[in-house]
Amino acid sequence: MTFAPLKIGNLSVFPVVGAPMAGVTDAPFRRIIRRFGQELLWTEMVLAASLVHAHKQTRKMALCEKTDEPIVVQLEGTASDIMAEAAQIIEETGRAQLIDINMGCPVPKIVKAGGGAALMNDPERAEKIVKAVVAAVKLPVTVKFRLGWDEEHLTYLDFGRRMQDAGAVAVTLHARTRAQLYSGKAEWSAAARLKRTLHIPVIANGDIRTPEQAARCLNETGADAAAIGRGLLGRPWVLAEISAFLNSGKMPEPPDLCALVLDHFEEMEKYYGYKAVFIARKHIAWYSLGLANSADFRRRVNETDDVAAMRALIRDFFGGENG
Numbered sequence: 001m002t003f004a005p006l007k008i009g010n011l012s013v014f015p016v017v018g019a020p021m022a023g024v025t026d027a028p029f030r031r032i033i034r035r036f037g038q039e040l041l042w043t044e045m046v047l048a049a050s051l052v053h054a055h056k057q058t059r060k061m062a063l064c065e066k067t068d069e070p071i072v073v074q075l076e077g078t079a080s081d082i083m084a085e086a087a088q089i090i091e092e093t094g095r096a097q098l099i100d101i102n103m104g105c106p107v108p109k110i111v112k113a114g115g116g117a118a119l120m121n122d123p124e125r126a127e128k129i130v131k132a133v134v135a136a137v138k139l140p141v142t143v144k145f146r147l148g149w150d151e152e153h154l155t156y157l158d159f160g161r162r163m164q165d166a167g168a169v170a171v172t173l174h175a176r177t178r179a180q181l182y183s184g185k186a187e188w189s190a191a192a193r194l195k196r197t198l199h200i201p202v203i204a205n206g207d208i209r210t211p212e213q214a215a216r217c218l219n220e221t222g223a224d225a226a227a228i229g230r231g232l233l234g235r236p237w238v239l240a241e242i243s244a245f246l247n248s249g250k251m252p253e254p255p256d257l258c259a260l261v262l263d264h265f266e267e268m269e270k271y272y273g274y275k276a277v278f279i280a281r282k283h284i285a286w287y288s289l290g291l292a293n294s295a296d297f298r299r300r301v302n303e304t305d306d307v308a309a310m311r312a313l314i315r316d317f318f319g320g321e322n323g
């Protein structure tokens, strides 16, 4: 099975990429994913208004490392001038290859303010944002959206056309409505329809967790790439598994889980300091899913607020009977 590389702007990358996940695809997790050779990754969603108002944590989130390339920085916002300014700040860092605009986030706080998936209900505003960002930066601009607000408003084809006409160089479709949140099954046939409608690259997204599913999604949709979100949770090597399988039909050996979790925790400590112990809990829990006695392990992880104790817990659990 050979799939053509995904070409966006000057990039030409393997056509299976990592989707953006707030609270998950931070710099430490991306470092771990990249160890397995992954090319294109997305940052977490960066709130444009916080970036422009110089919130320290948001600036840190948006400033990627030189070794963290190629990278797409994703912006969220509702005001075109703020979005344009935020995009300029990103461009000035010299550490991003693409800027993506979030028009799919279903979280109430975001949509109530008119952002994320709510922009699918206000396509004129969405167009204005894309045009303003495209005019403000040289970096290529992409948009990520859903099927529409709900089953009665499946607007993705018209919306995709509008984004393309406004200057987006590629789009990602999470093939669910906002009303579905993350439930139900992603409608890959919609990605196929969007691909036939647009002339810019289309990235299909939703419910891809295995190499077989990635191959099937690419074949069935004709999309230029597939993006993986939740499949990465606790499995940062999954993109490498998919690329090895698609290139050679063979699956690589799974990594040493104990060493990997310890390394991930160390990367988080370097990045977040003492807060790592709290932020790491969810990741450590995901790594343990499906392993023997993991429910008890997760309970203990959630009660631990000490870095050395967390390290010992990881060593005991992943290096012991689960090693």
Ligand SMILES: Cc1cc2nc3c(=O)[nH]c(=O)nc-3n(C[C@H](O)[C@H](O)[C@H](O)COP(=O)(O)O)c2cc1C
Binding pocket: 019, 020, 021, 022, 023, 024, 044, 045, 074, 102, 104, 105, 144, 174, 205, 206, 207, 208, 227, 228, 229, 230, 231
């Ligand atoms: C914890 C979590 C955080 C997410 N954060 C973002 C985000 O910041 N920006 C975005 O565009 N999508 C976000 N998503 C959606 C994913 O990028 C993806 O579209 C969705 O999970 C469907 O793909 P999957 O089935 O491979 O997970 C998030 C999803 C999850 C589970």
